[in-house]
Amino acid sequence: MSLHFRFWALAFALSLSIAFRAAAQEQQQPPAFPAIPIDAKEEQVRQAVALVRAGQKLTPKAWPNGARVAVCLTFDVDNELLWRNTPLPVPLSQGEYGATTGLPRVLDLLDRQQVPASFYIPAMSAALHPQMIQDIVRRNRHEIGVHGWMHENLPSVGDAAKEEQLLTQSIDYLTRAVGKRPVGFRAPSWAFSQYTLDQIRKAGFLYDSSFMAMDEPYELMANGQKTGMIELPINWIADDYPYYEPQASGSLPDPDLVYQIYKAEFDAAYQERTLFILTMHPHITGHRSRIAQLDKLVTYMKSQPGVWFATLEQVADYVKQTHAGN
Numbered sequence: 001m002s003l004h005f006r007f008w009a010l011a012f013a014l015s016l017s018i019a020f021r022a023a024a025q026e027q028q029q030p031p032a033f034p035a036i037p038i039d040a041k042e043e044q045v046r047q048a049v050a051l052v053r054a055g056q057k058l059t060p061k062a063w064p065n066g067a068r069v070a071v072c073l074t075f076d077v078d079n080e081l082l083w084r085n086t087p088l089p090v091p092l093s094q095g096e097y098g099a100t101t102g103l104p105r106v107l108d109l110l111d112r113q114q115v116p117a118s119f120y121i122p123a124m125s126a127a128l129h130p131q132m133i134q135d136i137v138r139r140n141r142h143e144i145g146v147h148g149w150m151h152e153n154l155p156s157v158g159d160a161a162k163e164e165q166l167l168t169q170s171i172d173y174l175t176r177a178v179g180k181r182p183v184g185f186r187a188p189s190w191a192f193s194q195y196t197l198d199q200i201r202k203a204g205f206l207y208d209s210s211f212m213a214m215d216e217p218y219e220l221m222a223n224g225q226k227t228g229m230i231e232l233p234i235n236w237i238a239d240d241y242p243y244y245e246p247q248a249s250g251s252l253p254d255p256d257l258v259y260q261i262y263k264a265e266f267d268a269a270y271q272e273r274t275l276f277i278l279t280m281h282p283h284i285t286g287h288r289s290r291i292a293q294l295d296k297l298v299t300y301m302k303s304q305p306g307v308w309f310a311t312l313e314q315v316a317d318y319v320k321q322t323h324a325g326n
Ligand SMILES: [Zn+2]
Pocket: 076, 077, 078, 147, 151, 188, 189
């Protein structure tokens, strides 16, 4: 056996043992969200779903000026960070499109239609294109909320202190860049860890917009306790990603069909006198054929009497006022 071979054999054995030990350590840590076994007792099932639940409905008896429905256009400005795990030049350029072309088109549309919107921007997305925040802020009509530091998946951070540090950094970054402390939180990829709700309460957020338990504003409950946190819920139906992203399972390339879905969602919200929140991404909806459909949708919604276009901050403020003391 040559000395060389023995050295490599030893190095290989050593690296194997390190890999095994790392894997064993990983296994020792119970997963934060273990599966619910099929023979779990009712109490165990209750506990497993209790972390964040829907509390009381918070839709006010009437919206401002007697409006029938509140409509919120929201944009998650993720851009390049969606490819953080595989930052190859061409996919990154798909995200870059959001800053160079998508966002300017969105802002032009909102100017023309004279409607407000809420933008959720990961701090590092803003850092790559500082112009974005300036362009949004100078319109004096829109809201900017927190959407993570690096568009991190919060359940994968796996460490309360680290997660809180990223949250604090994100708030500080946006506060400096916008000149106002953000009041709205939308979790990156709509993913909460077991720590997130506590941390956003502690940070003093007015509302969250990451959950899907209702179609109207409601209060978040944590392990059976009221939290006072207003939830302005989202869902995958009123989101551009599943329809337009080539890899998405519901891929529906015809923008007119997407318009029909959004319109039906709005019409029902109008009948129910509640809330319609649309979630979009500048790098997705900002494309030519798609922004035209958004324009058509806004024109249609504006043609109906009693539609209140608002930021989520305005909706949350109003909900809070009308439920004060309840
Ligand atoms: Zn996002």
